[in-house]
Amino acid sequence: xxxxFSLRSMFHGAGGGNDIQWCFSxxxxxxxxxxxxxxxxxxxxxxxxxELLATGDKGGRVVIFQQxxxxxxxxxxxxxxxxxxxxxxxxxxxxxLKSLEIExxxxxxxxxxxxxxxxxxxxxxxxxIKLWKISERDKRxxxxxxxxxxxxxxxxxxxxxxxxxxxxxxxxxxxxSPRRIFANAHTYHINSISINSDYETYLSADDLRIxxxxxxxxxxxxxIVDIKPANMEELxxxxxxxxxxxxxxxxxxYSSSKGTIRLCDMRASxxxxxxxxxxxxxxxxxxxxxxxxxxxxxxxxxxxxxxRYMMTRDYLSVKIWDLNMENRPVETYQVHEYLRSKLxxxxxxxxxxxxxxxxxxxxxxxxxxxxxxxxxxMFDRNTKRDITLEASRENNKPRTVLKPRKVCASGKRKKDExxxxxxxxxxxxxxxxxxxxxxIIAVATTNNLYIFQDKVN
Amino acid sequence: xxxxxxxxxxxxxxxxxxxxxxxxxxxxxxAKLKAxxxxxxxKPGGSDxxxxxxxxxxxxxxxxxxxxxKAKMKNKQLPSAGPDKSLVTGDHIPTPQDLPQRKSxxxxxxxxxxxxx
Numbered sequence: 001x002x003x004x005f006s007l008r009s010m011f012h013g014a015g016g017g018n019d020i021q022w023c024f025s026x027x028x029x030x031x032x033x034x035x036x037x038x039x040x041x042x043x044x045x046x047x048x049x050x051e052l053l054a055t056g057d058k059g060g061r062v063v064i065f066q067q068x069x070x071x072x073x074x075x076x077x078x079x080x081x082x083x084x085x086x087x088x089x090x091x092x093x094x095x096x097l098k099s100l101e102i103e104x105x106x107x108x109x110x111x112x113x114x115x116x117x118x119x120x121x122x123x124x125x126x127x128x129i130k131l132w133k134i135s136e137r138d139k140r141x142x143x144x145x146x147x148x149x150x151x152x153x154x155x156x157x158x159x160x161x162x163x164x165x166x167x168x169x170x171x172x173x174x175x176x177s178p179r180r181i182f183a184n185a186h187t188y189h190i191n192s193i194s195i196n197s198d199y200e201t202y203l204s205a206d207d208l209r210i211x212x213x214x215x216x217x218x219x220x221x222x223x224i225v226d227i228k229p230a231n232m233e234e235l236x237x238x239x240x241x242x243x244x245x246x247x248x249x250x251x252x253x254y255s256s257s258k259g260t261i262r263l264c265d266m267r268a269s270x271x272x273x274x275x276x277x278x279x280x281x282x283x284x285x286x287x288x289x290x291x292x293x294x295x296x297x298x299x300x301x302x303x304x305x306x307x308r309y310m311m312t313r314d315y316l317s318v319k320i321w322d323l324n325m326e327n328r329p330v331e332t333y334q335v336h337e338y339l340r341s342k343l344x345x346x347x348x349x350x351x352x353x354x355x356x357x358x359x360x361x362x363x364x365x366x367x368x369x370x371x372x373x374x375x376x377x378m379f380d381r382n383t384k385r386d387i388t389l390e391a392s393r394e395n396n397k398p399r400t401v402l403k404p405r406k407v408c409a410s411g412k413r414k415k416d417e418x419x420x421x422x423x424x425x426x427x428x429x430x431x432x433x434x435x436x437x438x439x440i441i442a443v444a445t446t447n448n449l450y451i452f453q454d455k456v457n
Numbered sequence: 458x459x460x461x462x463x464x465x466x467x468x469x470x471x472x473x474x475x476x477x478x479x480x481x482x483x484x485x486x487x488a489k490l491k492a493x494x495x496x497x498x499x500k501p502g503g504s505d506x507x508x509x510x511x512x513x514x515x516x517x518x519x520x521x522x523x524x525x526x527k528a529k530m531k532n533k534q535l536p537s538a539g540p541d542k543s544l545v546t547g548d549h550i551p552t553p554q555d556l557p558q559r560k561s562x563x564x565x566x567x568x569x570x571x572x573x574x
Contacts (some may be wrong), residue, residue, distance in 0.1 A: 028568045029567050029568050030567040039566065039568075041568075055566075055568060057566060060567045061565070061568070063566050063569045083568075083569045086569040150468070155491065185508075188511060207510060207511055208511075232508075235507055235508070235511075236507070238507055238510060238511070244487075257507065257510075287481065287483070289483045290490060290491070290497070291486065291487060293485055294506065339485060341482035341483075342481060342486070343486040343487075343490075344484075344486040344487075344489040344490045347490060348490075353506070447567070
């Protein structure tokens with residue numbers, strides 16, 4: 001295939017940058033540096049149309065933003081995202097039997113495709129998945145016979161005529177209500193949920209098991225993967241992420257802490273402990289170190305929209321796998337290779353265990369993932385060009401084009417470069433999302449949500 | 458690995474050719490770690506982390522454990538490690554002072570323009 005090149009880079013000169021010029025659009029959240037734990041963003045997800053953008057946080061809250069309708073006159077930028085609904089999804093719980101506190105942190109949000117006027121999403125913490133219905137109310141009945149408008153009951157003896165109540169317009173109210181609660185099916189901590197392409201079932205995965213649910217049924221689920229060893233002392237790997245194939249309703253994958261991905265076919269057997277395919281890149285044994293297994297642990301796995309490829313994120317890289325080839329990835333992108341010589345301190349401060357997510361753009365041509373110092377990276381699969389950008393309030397003006405960043409790994413630091421030792425490892429971008437159709441991205445820093453768009457001329 | 462002149466990987470490749478033969482950055486880091494923590498397990502970062510991961514979650518205690526620990530403390534000082542550092546409740550029984558406060562009221566997220574507490 002010939003690499004795609006954009007007309008823009010032909011006329012404006014390649015300039016070392018990507019074809020796309022990213023601009024600041026909006027930032028949500030508090031400005032202050034003192035971050036309350038509850039405000040730490042733990043998941044970000046666009047819905048299927050891209051009109052809605054949901055975030056979950058450590059405090060168990062969900063905030064949904066809605067893109068305003070495009071202003072046809074002002075075609076400088078696409079619609080802004082404004083708060084549409086916010087609700088408390090999960091609350092802290094206590095398991096008295098095991099003497100354990102169950103965190104209310106929202107681990108994942110997944111949207112259902114829209115079937116009627118209401119929107120539905122699944123949100124999960126470590127133990128319980130909930131199906132939420134988000135619906136609009138813009139009319140209310142007025143003109144009751146027995147009630148005043150403020151709700152007080154009228155004295156029936158004063159009623160002399162009858163009238164039919166009518167619906168009158170009211171200010172838009174968006175209500176969120178829990179429609180299903182899927183509980184008590186996970187002994188370990190849920191890391192993933194994924195809705196099947198049949199739109200009737202979904203899977204939930206914890207460290208050792210994967211369960212299959214029907215969206216209508218809350219009192220039972222089927223266990224489809226169980227990697228718990230009979231003797232826990234023999235435990236060598238855990239499940240880190242799982243996802244259904246976007247088109248084949250019988251296929252799903254799960255990744256492990258050892259850097260492997262297993263593809264399973266639910267038609268093969270009820271319990272998919274035996275994989276249909278095992279994706280693993282062979283390791284050079286002479287390169288092995290204490291850190292090898294830790295940094296090979298896969299923190300996220302995402303199918304491409306086409307379903308032909310899947311992407312995995314481990315500590316230092318992003319890999320693209322062709323589902324037809326199990327023995328190695330077809331593409332590997334280094335996210336922050338300069339950290340390889342910092343692994344000792346990253347182990348000591350626990351950063352080596354940070355779980356970065358990754359995402360595809362709508363056409364599967366560019367992939368994105370986060371890094372430290374509020375940097376995030378994009379890799380164009382066609383041009384093989386990559387870019388590092390920063391989510392910072394310094395580039396606050398709308399339509400300001402973001403300046404590419406560069407990290408200097410060793411020795412001579414050029415002007416505008418930042419040295420590895422100056423990176424702030426507390427500023428990590430773990431969660432990013434890409435609009436399914438447009439070049440609009442949502443990037444979460446610790447407690448702020450940034451929205452960037454490509455420059456529209 | 459494909460990468461244009463802007464790609465970070467080039468810095469690492471340049472460094473590699475200048476490295477002493479056989480010493481990769483990762484191995485050097487491993488040596489640093491082993492020097493600091495000689496008792497670190499022989500097995501490469503494996504099941505210790507897994508067990509820690511599986512047991513994530515604030516562990517509390519019952520009054521029996523607490524009173525036993527208090528009795529022991531009369532004889533020797535127990536190390537006051539933070540709860541996340543220990544793999545199992547084991548030696549260290551958390552005391553009420555060690556435990557983080559349960560959250561009180563639940564306020565609106567600041568992303569939605571919630572009140573600053």
